[in-house]
Amino acid sequence: MEASGHSDAAPHTGTTIVAVQYSDGVVIGADSRVSTGRYVSNRASDKLTPLSDFVWLLRSGSAADTQLVGDYVRHYAEQHAMELDREPSVHTLAKLVAQINYANKAMLVGALIVAGWDTARGGQVYGVPVGGTLVRQRWTTDGSGSTYLWGYLDSEYREGMSRAEAEELVATALALAASRDGSSGGLLRLVTVSSGGAERRLIPGDQVPPFWDELPAPGKTPPVAGEAMVEA
Structure with a gap:
């Protein structure tokens, strides 16, 4: 997943991040x-x-680099809100992230996604890959685990998804990536953003649904999404 520390080798940028636009907002994970x-x-x-x-x-790449980008943009966002007496738009903050990434592309290692909701355009998802490109998308994914998800997300995403459908899509995509990518794993974090604000959801590691090549521990049955593993 995210890399930390320094070495002479190329930075290890393993992680999985996913963002999906649905009818009333976005779901990120x-x-x-x-x-x-x-x-x-x-x-x-x-x-x-x-x-x-x-x-x-959503941060993938060098942990130090992406945390610093987030700190700078959050500072600018607070100043923007005070000066204009309104929340900054999703595109404004995505553009700031892209500009910082582009201006420091020789030093920063960060493949990022910016997603959120505003009154002008509703739910929005912007991919900001390494180098500072800025692309609006209905859904996107990045990090080492994203290699395994492009086909799945392209097949399963559809316009006008409900919140529950979008949350299930993001959670399943992350679980699929964790089952294949050795650099992705642990628990899953989801955030749903809409006109009502942001709502967090956490899926503990023992409740992440396994897939065909993952066998349950002896004496236990594999869980389905949202249920804990139980004794057989």
């Missing part, structure tokens, strides 16, 4: 594993960072 090379240094990291009450940053 991420796994929680942080690695330093092959060592898992944090099993419960939070990669979903609020930039304002209605706009969130």
